[in-house]
Amino acid sequence: MKNFAIIGVGGYVAPRHLKAIHETGNNLIAAYDTCDSVGILDSYFPATSFFTEMELFDRHCTKAQNRGEQLDYVSVCTPNYLHDAHTRYALRLGADVICEKPLVLNPWNLDGLQQTEEQTGHKVNNILQLRLHPSIVALKEKIDNGPQDKVYDIDLTYITSRGYWYYASWKGDTRKSGGIATNIGIHFLDMLLYLFGEMEQSTVHVSTHDRVAGFLQLKRARVRYFLSINAHTLPQDAVRQGLRTYRSITIGNEAFEFSGGFTELHTESYRKILDGHGFGIAEARPCIELAYDIRNAQPIGLKGDYHPLAALDTEAHPFGWQ
Numbered sequence: 001m002k003n004f005a006i007i008g009v010g011g012y013v014a015p016r017h018l019k020a021i022h023e024t025g026n027n028l029i030a031a032y033d034t035c036d037s038v039g040i041l042d043s044y045f046p047a048t049s050f051f052t053e054m055e056l057f058d059r060h061c062t063k064a065q066n067r068g069e070q071l072d073y074v075s076v077c078t079p080n081y082l083h084d085a086h087t088r089y090a091l092r093l094g095a096d097v098i099c100e101k102p103l104v105l106n107p108w109n110l111d112g113l114q115q116t117e118e119q120t121g122h123k124v125n126n127i128l129q130l131r132l133h134p135s136i137v138a139l140k141e142k143i144d145n146g147p148q149d150k151v152y153d154i155d156l157t158y159i160t161s162r163g164y165w166y167y168a169s170w171k172g173d174t175r176k177s178g179g180i181a182t183n184i185g186i187h188f189l190d191m192l193l194y195l196f197g198e199m200e201q202s203t204v205h206v207s208t209h210d211r212v213a214g215f216l217q218l219k220r221a222r223v224r225y226f227l228s229i230n231a232h233t234l235p236q237d238a239v240r241q242g243l244r245t246y247r248s249i250t251i252g253n254e255a256f257e258f259s260g261g262f263t264e265l266h267t268e269s270y271r272k273i274l275d276g277h278g279f280g281i282a283e284a285r286p287c288i289e290l291a292y293d294i295r296n297a298q299p300i301g302l303k304g305d306y307h308p309l310a311a312l313d314t315e316a317h318p319f320g321w322q
Helices: 014-023 054-066 080-093 107-120 134-145 179-183 186-196 236-240 265-274 281-296
Strands: 003-007 027-032 049-051 073-076 096-099 124-126 152-160 199-207 211-218 221-228 245-251 254-256
Touching: 003 014, 003 054, 003 080, 014 027, 014 265, 027 054, 049 054, 054 080, 073 080, 080 096, 080 107, 096 265, 107 281, 124 281, 134 186, 152 186, 179 186, 179 199, 179 211, 179 221, 179 281, 186 211, 186 221, 186 281, 199 281, 211 281
Parallel strands: 003 027, 003 073, 027 049, 073 096, 096 124, 152 221
Antiparallel strands: 152 245, 199 211, 211 221, 245 254
């Protein structure tokens, strides 16, 4: 049994981490969040010491270390812009780290994390759970065992509707979230790079507060992508079904299905990390660099090979319904 602490236990993704710690048979000794709506702890670790002030959380964890109650891992589930600072803190506390996506917002922050790893002797693990999805694993094997000179044509569409609250939260602030490509797209960018090799060219056609569309030339794929949080960009079939999320990947003329099987991926990620097979800084670097490039690119408009949904009006209801 390993001892865990968690930073950001009141956030959206924290319950998946609590569940993973519990299902892998480990113990949570401390939790921190500025928000005290953390009743979810009762479902998994009711005896956990909880703090709303970082200084008190730090004192508790340091005292635990000093009295021999080894803190093995710290899970970082805070807003994106704090991941770097909280990961460094946890390493210096004397623990390995399990950090949510994105590991950092800027590529150069990875160099600082790597130095802190070397100084402390502890390791950073990033949650890149799509690499563990059974359908992705099977597709990776198929691509690796297929013709090595084949270049695939890919269309990626991911629409996950968000209400007006999004823009009042840190997620709506590009400086804190990294924008659409980072906040909702980082896993898909990592998945594409993992499957089809390194990025050779990136073109951004559209980039606004609620969507980004572009083209990627990867070593073994040509990718048109569209990422959006605007419900008015949903296909009409999805709207008729009352869906708020739509994801689609086509490879050539073939639809690639991976809509199910997401719920257990954090637990599987924890199992891999505990077995010494987590995804570290080197694995996270390509998608961090690509998301950074997309975020800072100048959109060229509807030129070249762009995703069909890139042409949707950024203001109007694109399919005409109310």
